[in-house]
């Protein structure tokens with residue numbers, strides 16, 4: 001399987017607005033996109049840090065998986081996303097190796113990227129996203 005790089009780190013937060021002063025004012029990394037992903041009930045904010053992005057995830061509803069995550073574990077690292085040339089091919093390959101999948105097929109994530117999640121039970125405890133390489 002070909003992983004080219006870490007695309008982004010997903011961080012669950014209660015409020016993106018409350019985090020902007022830290023990321024932009026203290027770290028000096030600029031937010032270049034804020035977007036609501038309706039079917040995930042989440043608002044996302046992206047920052048570019050060199051080649052790696054930070055994706056802040058704010059729940060837009062109490063039954064959002066991000067709301068549940070924050071309730072259970074607090075704010076913090078939610079997932080790590082690896083870039084791969086084809087999410088579909090990568091899913092087939094990891095599935096054949098016995099990895100438990102959350103998404104059986106690629107779906108559309110923030111920034112129109114093909115993404116799919118692998119279950120943390122199969123990935124040493126970190127919710128893992130595979131995303132298409134080269135989409136911004």
Ligand code: CO
Nearest residue numbers: 010055081129
């Ligand atoms: Co992500």
